[in-house]
Amino acid sequence: xxxxxxxxxxxxxxxxxxxxxxxxxxxxxxxxxxxxxxxxxxxxxxxxxxxxxxxxxxxxxxxxxxxxxxxxxxxxxxxxxxxxxxxxxxxxxxxxxxxxxxx
Ligand SMILES: [Zn+2]
Numbered sequence: 678x679x680x681x682x683x684x685x686x687x688x689x690x691x692x693x694x695x696x697x698x699x700x701x702x703x704x705x706x707x708x709x710x711x712x713x714x715x716x717x718x719x720x721x722x723x724x725x726x727x728x729x730x731x732x733x734x735x736x737x738x739x740x741x742x743x744x745x746x747x748x749x750x751x752x753x754x755x756x757x758x759x760x761x762x763x764x765x766x767x768x769x770x771x772x773x774x775x776x777x778x779x780x
Contacts, residue, residue, distance in 0.1 A: 680704055681739030681747060684711065685757045687729035690719050696751045700744040708732060733757050 682704060684697040697719050701707040710716040711732075714724025723730050733756050736743060752758040 678702070678704060679738055679740065681736040681744045682707070682732060683734040683736075683747065683751070683755060684720075685731050685733045685755050686719070686723055687731075690723045690726075690728055694719060696755060698744055698748045698751060700739065700741055704735065731757070 679700075679702050681698065681700050684699075686695040686697075689695045697711070697717060699707065699717070707716060711720045712730065714721045720730065722728075734754065736747070747754050752762075
């Protein structure tokens with residue numbers, strides 16, 4: 678199956694990078710390589726530093742142009758980052774409501 682896939686790392690691995698977007702025709706083989714620290718430097722570094730990595734999204738029938746599109750705004754396509762951003766927004770709202778009540 679051709680697909681584009683997205684990995685989210687538990688913390689920043691290289692510089693600011695905490696995602697990997699790729700394209701493959703064999704996701705099971707690629708996943709096995711990546712989770713063993715192979716296939717790209719970011720996986721090797723994460724593997725050696727024991728940083729957790731999760732396959733968080735698969736785009737079936739994706740192609741190279743979709744891969745490039747996802748790479749340009751990866752956080753908006755990552756369900757983990759979208760969830761964290763929503764929680765941080767709700768926390769900020771809750772804090773601002775508390776501040777209003779204290780007035
Ligand atoms: Zn993410």
